[in-house]
Amino acid sequence: MEINWSAVLGIVFTPVIAFLVGVTYGGLTRRITARIQNRFGPPFYQNILDIIKLYSKESNINHGVMQHLGPVFAITASVTTLFFIPVIKDSPVFTNFSFNGDLIFLLYIMVFGSLGMALGAGQTGNPNSAIGVSRGLSQLVGYEVPFVMALVAIMVQFQTTSLNDLLAVQDHFTKWIIFQSPFAFLAAILAFLGMMGYAPFDVVIAPAEIASGPPSEFGGKYLGLMLTSRSIFTFAKLVLFTDIFLGGAHDFITLIIKTFILYMIPVLTGIVFPRFRTEQSIRFFWSWPLFFGILAILVVVF
Amino acid sequence: MFNDKEASKIVDIIKNFARKHSLWVVAYGTGCGAIELPPTMTSRYDAERFGIRGSATPRQADVLLITGYLSVKTLKRVIRTYEQMQEPKYVIGFGSCTINGGMYWDSYNTIKALDRYLPVDVYINGCMPRPEAVISGFIKLQQLISEGKADGAKRYRENLEWYRENQRKVIKNWRMPEYNW
Numbered sequence: 001m002e003i004n005w006s007a008v009l010g011i012v013f014t015p016v017i018a019f020l021v022g023v024t025y026g027g028l029t030r031r032i033t034a035r036i037q038n039r040f041g042p043p044f045y046q047n048i049l050d051i052i053k054l055y056s057k058e059s060n061i062n063h064g065v066m067q068h069l070g071p072v073f074a075i076t077a078s079v080t081t082l083f084f085i086p087v088i089k090d091s092p093v094f095t096n097f098s099f100n101g102d103l104i105f106l107l108y109i110m111v112f113g114s115l116g117m118a119l120g121a122g123q124t125g126n127p128n129s130a131i132g133v134s135r136g137l138s139q140l141v142g143y144e145v146p147f148v149m150a151l152v153a154i155m156v157q158f159q160t161t162s163l164n165d166l167l168a169v170q171d172h173f174t175k176w177i178i179f180q181s182p183f184a185f186l187a188a189i190l191a192f193l194g195m196m197g198y199a200p201f202d203v204v205i206a207p208a209e210i211a212s213g214p215p216s217e218f219g220g221k222y223l224g225l226m227l228t229s230r231s232i233f234t235f236a237k238l239v240l241f242t243d244i245f246l247g248g249a250h251d252f253i254t255l256i257i258k259t260f261i262l263y264m265i266p267v268l269t270g271i272v273f274p275r276f277r278t279e280q281s282i283r284f285f286w287s288w289p290l291f292f293g294i295l296a297i298l299v300v301v302f
Numbered sequence: 303m304f305n306d307k308e309a310s311k312i313v314d315i316i317k318n319f320a321r322k323h324s325l326w327v328v329a330y331g332t333g334c335g336a337i338e339l340p341p342t343m344t345s346r347y348d349a350e351r352f353g354i355r356g357s358a359t360p361r362q363a364d365v366l367l368i369t370g371y372l373s374v375k376t377l378k379r380v381i382r383t384y385e386q387m388q389e390p391k392y393v394i395g396f397g398s399c400t401i402n403g404g405m406y407w408d409s410y411n412t413i414k415a416l417d418r419y420l421p422v423d424v425y426i427n428g429c430m431p432r433p434e435a436v437i438s439g440f441i442k443l444q445q446l447i448s449e450g451k452a453d454g455a456k457r458y459r460e461n462l463e464w465y466r467e468n469q470r471k472v473i474k475n476w477r478m479p480e481y482n483w
């Protein structure tokens with residue numbers, strides 16, 4: 001059997017790059033938030049220091065097996081999601097495992113992390129965790145609907161479920177799907193706000209309200225693992241959206257620019273908004289985003 | 303290459319650097335001093351530039367900030383909070399009340415010296431300390447961490463008997479759960 005070395009290289013380096021980019025974006029977010037609030041703000045590598053500190057904690061309490069497995073599930077889901085997204089267009093190294101039909105697969109695997117986290121948080125027995133989990137799953141139902149609508153519209157329009165085919169369609173910037181199917185983009189980007197969990201949709205991790213929700217009993221390495229997984233997952237989602245709507249990227253510079261612009265949408269919305277209540281948030285997702293989703297499908301069908 | 307000792311030294315330097323620049327605070331607002339924390343965290347004094355950040359629960363926290371006098375009733379909760387934190391953990395006593403009782407020195411219901419009950423790493427004196435003083439206290443804690451001298455958690459574990467005895471002396475209805483911290 002012949003070993004495809006460039007693919008192996010991709011598998012080794014993709015999560016590392018995803019982590020570094022995701023964690024730096026997290027630090028930059030804190031910095032940007034601080035500047036907007038007229039503060040100086042932490043350095044951009046602050047989140048890396050936080051994660052190193054969490055990993056170097058000397059005691060790590062746990063309440064049972066599921067609490068071990070919860071963060072592990074989360075990070076598995078993040079890395080798996082990442083592996084099925086072509087990070088760099090047409091590159092032999094960073095295409096990873098994207099096969100025909102991966103959009104539907106991604107829809108499934110993206111939820112897995114939240115479920116793993118819910119199981120882990122359930123074991124801790126903290127009431128705040130339970131509230132956080134129930135809020136998280138309700139909100140998941142909220143934003144998944146417009147997101148799936150948007151993806152279905154795109155799948156019908158281009159008669160494919162493969163990310164690689166979608167990338168092949170967008171060979172010139174006038175053909176980016178954001179221009180070809182703007183309503184699908186609107187629906188998806190509004191769902192994206194909920195996926196990223198910044199305000200006003202941060203009902204799950206509401207520090208002042210339910211003491212950070214699901215991870216409230218997680219300290220030390222468990223929390224570190226969760227933050228790592230969150231960084232990787234952020235990057236995975238950004239790359240997915242870039243691939244679907246913004247024509248992917250041929251090199252890392254373009255990728256960074258596109259994902260950063262995309263990332264600033266939830267961050268900047270988050271800074272100026274307070275928090276929704278859970279039912280307000282779900283109601284929001286089932287109003288305008290859903291409307292745009294249906295509109296996108298109608299435009300495609302007729 | 304490196305031998306074991308040098309390698310562990312390098313690891314220690316990295317660890318201490320990260321610990322020092324990432325202090326997550328659970329601010330136990332017991333006394334009047336808690337009112338100085340919002341200005342410390344917000345735009346005027348902005349403690350976040352030193353990596354100091356509020357944390358939502360004791361499990362995630364590194365620093366327990368005790369802002370002022372402690373009544374016997376709150377002391378019990380503070381002990382539970384402290385024991386739930388993950389090591390390495392630090393305690394900052396904030397205001398004269400934690401040092402010698404301050405203006406509550408003859409009160410029937412407050413404790414006087416905090417370090418008889420919990421291992422304090424840094425004291426910030428003043429009644430009440432201004433945000434500058436709070437930040438300078440944190441900088442002092444950062445120095446202690448980088449020198450490896452902030453060993454409150456270790457002291458607590460080693461002298462647990464002594465601390466427990468003092469705690470039981472003031473807390474009459476000692477009904478603490480047996481959890482594995």
Ligand code: SF4
Binds near residue numbers: 335371396399404405
């Ligand atoms: S030191 Fe002064 S300001 Fe602080 S709690 Fe005591 S009396 Fe209040």
